[in-house]
Amino acid sequence: MTPSQQAASNLGLTRREIIRRALLGSGLALAASNATLLTACSSTKERAESARLTPFTDVEIAWLDEVAETILPATETPGAKDAEVGAFIALMVTDTYSPEDQVIFRSGMKSLEAECTADVGSGFAAASPAQRQGLLERLDREQWEQATEHPDDEAHYFRAIKQLSVLGYFTSELGYTQAMRYAETPGRYDPCVPYVEGELSWARHA
Numbered sequence: 001m002t003p004s005q006q007a008a009s010n011l012g013l014t015r016r017e018i019i020r021r022a023l024l025g026s027g028l029a030l031a032a033s034n035a036t037l038l039t040a041c042s043s044t045k046e047r048a049e050s051a052r053l054t055p056f057t058d059v060e061i062a063w064l065d066e067v068a069e070t071i072l073p074a075t076e077t078p079g080a081k082d083a084e085v086g087a088f089i090a091l092m093v094t095d096t097y098s099p100e101d102q103v104i105f106r107s108g109m110k111s112l113e114a115e116c117t118a119d120v121g122s123g124f125a126a127a128s129p130a131q132r133q134g135l136l137e138r139l140d141r142e143q144w145e146q147a148t149e150h151p152d153d154e155a156h157y158f159r160a161i162k163q164l165s166v167l168g169y170f171t172s173e174l175g176y177t178q179a180m181r182y183a184e185t186p187g188r189y190d191p192c193v194p195y196v197e198g199e200l201s202w203a204r205h206a
Helices: 003-010 015-026 044-053 058-071 085-096 099-120 129-149 157-170 173-179
Strands: none
Touching: 058 085, 058 099, 058 129, 058 157, 085 099, 085 157, 099 129, 099 157, 129 157, 157 173
16 A cells, blocks of 8 residues: 555545545536546446457557647646546546446547548547647537536537546646746735736646
């Protein structure tokens, strides 16, 4: 047992509570579906069966990297591919999604690939950066409109892909320390700090 696991055990924290707190810390708890992301906390057997049913291949992880990189590209700071967000998404889906939700997620991957082929005549991996961006911008508008206009309907497939990309990036070491300002030992509590346009936001204490 690692020191962090021992500390969690001493505090009486379950795996479900640890993941819930991580989501709260990333600011995505309300956006992401707790019922979906925390399913695997119910039993180790279910997690193992889920992972066995839907393993991700290296090609699929590379594909997820390309999608995440289009959402969070490298600029003056590292992008999603640098943070290996594709591997993070694969781990989250296989380790925390139910078998049913894994099928839904994979169906979304196929739908995105099919829409890319219909739009530009090639799969996502072969599309140009401009074509990728145009496609994902359209899908993002569609998922937002669906969520706001028809909140009771099943979520648009792109919503989960985007949420996991953002969560994976901003909880990675690169996202935490280079895309945001991070202080290992923060100073005094200041509830109101002047903001200068263009400054990086502060990362929460790890």
